[in-house]
Amino acid sequence: MHGTWKVAGILAVHLLGACASVAKPAATSSDGWLPARDGTRLHYRAMGEGRDTILVVHGGPGLDMNYLAGGLGMLAERNVLIFYDQRATGLSEGSPGERISMQTFIEDLEDVREGLGISRVSLLGHSWGALLALRYAASHPERARSLVLLAPMEPGQRFRAETSERQKRARTAADSVAIARVLQSPAFRAGNPAAVDSLYWLSFRTTFRDRALAGRLVVGSTPRTAEHGGTVASQIFSRLGAYDFWNTLGQVRAPVLVVHGDADPIPAAMAQELARSLPEASLVIVPAGHFPHAEAPRQVRRAVERFWRELPPPDTIPPRG
Numbered sequence: 001m002h003g004t005w006k007v008a009g010i011l012a013v014h015l016l017g018a019c020a021s022v023a024k025p026a027a028t029s030s031d032g033w034l035p036a037r038d039g040t041r042l043h044y045r046a047m048g049e050g051r052d053t054i055l056v057v058h059g060g061p062g063l064d065m066n067y068l069a070g071g072l073g074m075l076a077e078r079n080v081l082i083f084y085d086q087r088a089t090g091l092s093e094g095s096p097g098e099r100i101s102m103q104t105f106i107e108d109l110e111d112v113r114e115g116l117g118i119s120r121v122s123l124l125g126h127s128w129g130a131l132l133a134l135r136y137a138a139s140h141p142e143r144a145r146s147l148v149l150l151a152p153m154e155p156g157q158r159f160r161a162e163t164s165e166r167q168k169r170a171r172t173a174a175d176s177v178a179i180a181r182v183l184q185s186p187a188f189r190a191g192n193p194a195a196v197d198s199l200y201w202l203s204f205r206t207t208f209r210d211r212a213l214a215g216r217l218v219v220g221s222t223p224r225t226a227e228h229g230g231t232v233a234s235q236i237f238s239r240l241g242a243y244d245f246w247n248t249l250g251q252v253r254a255p256v257l258v259v260h261g262d263a264d265p266i267p268a269a270m271a272q273e274l275a276r277s278l279p280e281a282s283l284v285i286v287p288a289g290h291f292p293h294a295e296a297p298r299q300v301r302r303a304v305e306r307f308w309r310e311l312p313p314p315d316t317i318p319p320r321g
Contacts (some may be wrong), residue, residue: 002226009094010061011187017159017297025297028047028048029047029069029276030045030046030047031043031044031045031046031091032044032045032046033091033092034080034084034107034111034112034115034116035105035111035115036087037107037111038099040092040093040094040095040099040108040264041092041093041094042084042085042086042087042088042108042111042112043065043082043085043090043091043092044082044083044085044112044116044243045065045069045082045083045084046072046080046081046082046293047069047073047076047077047080047081047083048075048076048077048078048079048080048081049079049080050076050077050078050079050080051078051079051313052079052080052308052311053077053079053080053082053116053118053121053122054079054080054081054082054122054124054148054308055082055084055108055109055112055113055116055118055121055122055123055124056068056072056081056082056083056084056123056124056125057084057123057124057125057126057129057130057132057133058083058085058086058125058126058129059126059127059128059129060086060089060127060128060129060229060232060233061086061128061132061229061232061236061237062089062225062228062229062230062232062233062236063089063200063221063225063229064085064086064089064090064091064092064221064224064225065083065084065085065090065218066090066218066219066220066221066222066318067200067217067218067219067220067221068083068126068129069083069294070218071216071291071294071297072124072293073139074297074301075124075239075301075305077198077302078305079308081124082112082116084112084297085142086108086289087099087100087104087105087108088100088221088224088228089224089225089228089229089232089234090222090223090224090225091222092224096228096231096232096235097230097235100235100236100239101235101236101239102132102135102236102239102240105132105236106132106139106140108136109132109133109136110136110140110143113143116173120142120143120145120310121142121143121144121145122145122146122147122148123136123137123146123147123148123151124147124150124216124304125147125148125150126150126151126293127150127151127152127153127290128153130149130151130152130153131152131153131154131155131245133147133149133250134147134149134152134155134249135245135248135252135253137252137253138245138248138249138251138252139251140157141251141252141253141254143253144250144252144253144259145254145311146254146255146256146257146307146308146311147252147254147255147256147257148256148259148304148307148308149256149257149258149259149274150262150266150292150293150300151258151259151260151266151290151291151292152258152260152266152271153249153266154235154266154270154274155243155244155245155246155249155274156243156244156245156246157243157244158270158273159266159267159269159270159273162267162269163265163266163267163270166265166266166267167207168205170206170207170208170265172206174200175202175205175206177205178202179199179202182195182198182199182202182244183199184293185298190316191223191226191227192226193222193223193225193226196221196225196226196229197219197220197221197226200219200221201214201217201219202215203289204219204291205217207264207265207289207290207291208263208274208288208289208290208291208295209261209262209263209287209288209289209293209295210289210295211314213294216294217291217294220298224246246277249277249278250275250278250279252278252279253279253280253305254280255280255281255311256275256278256280256281256282257281257282257283257284257285257287257303257304257307258271258274258275258281258282258283259284259300259303259304260283260284260285260286260292261285261286261287261288261289261290261291261292261295262285262286262287262288263287263288263289264288264289264290264292266290268285271283272287282300282307284299284303286299286300287299288300305307316318
């Protein structure tokens with residue numbers, strides 16, 4: 001187990017692509033499984049009711065829906081939210097190997113959309129999930145109705161050095177000691193989900209604007225996530241290499257809302273450049289770090305619901321371009 005978690009350093013460099021949830025009662029939900037094109041069964045959970053159906057793409061890579069589903073439950077009061085576990089994590093089938101790649105994850109997202117019977121899908125992605133949503137929308141512009149990018153990962157390397165430096169400044173000596181203690185613990189080496197969650201939580205806490213609010217986070221990794229997550233992340237980033245998708249953003253024809261925390265280690269300049277590079281995008285900056293939905297839930301809810309409310313009804317938006 002511990003060998004696969006060399007990826008902890010990779011996650012730090014790429015700013016965790018991950019997400020977390022506020023511990024609160026969730027809306028009534030139902031679970032199911034959908035087949036990907038290679039037969040892998042992907043787990044999903046639907047919650048809420050309302051005018052719009054939103055497909056939520058969690059962060060990572062190598063995490064699952066659990067740490068995001070609770071925190072975004074506030075958006076299920078007026079909308080149907082559908083979360084799914086990316087392959088090899090959560091309750092979805094699969095294991096690390098050659099099928100773990102950005103392209104496969106894009107195909108999985110398309111298979112989930114098709115399996116749910118959604119003609120044109122509204123996506124909400126956080127961090128790595130936002131990057132995946134962007135890549136999906138660029139690859140399937142006729143299928144993307146709208147995108148909400150919450151604390152998005154950069155689609156390239158322009159701001160990587162600045163992001164890394166901001167991360168280093170945010171991590172204290174005490175943080176490093178606490179993280180090392182978890183990494184060296186027998187429970188972590190044995191793949192205990194609670195120990196794996198501790199590692200994530202300690203890392204996530206360093207990205208908060210107000211660390212006192214980090215206690216709201218509930219990671220909730222499943223045993224499969226604890227077993228495979230580090231390897232999945234390592235394989236994804238290894239195969240992506242020094243990726244650069246900036247020049248593909250013009251292929252995204254759907255309207256986009258970017259929500260970014262003013263204290264996110266990923267600099268606000270990246271979010272501003274991202275919004276400028278997309279054909280139809282707006283940017284909202286909120287007082288938060290890398291988990292705006294946990295630190296500034298009212299501001300996030302107001303911005304996101306306004307964006308969705310101003311969209312035409314789902315069946316009246318024609319494909320663009």
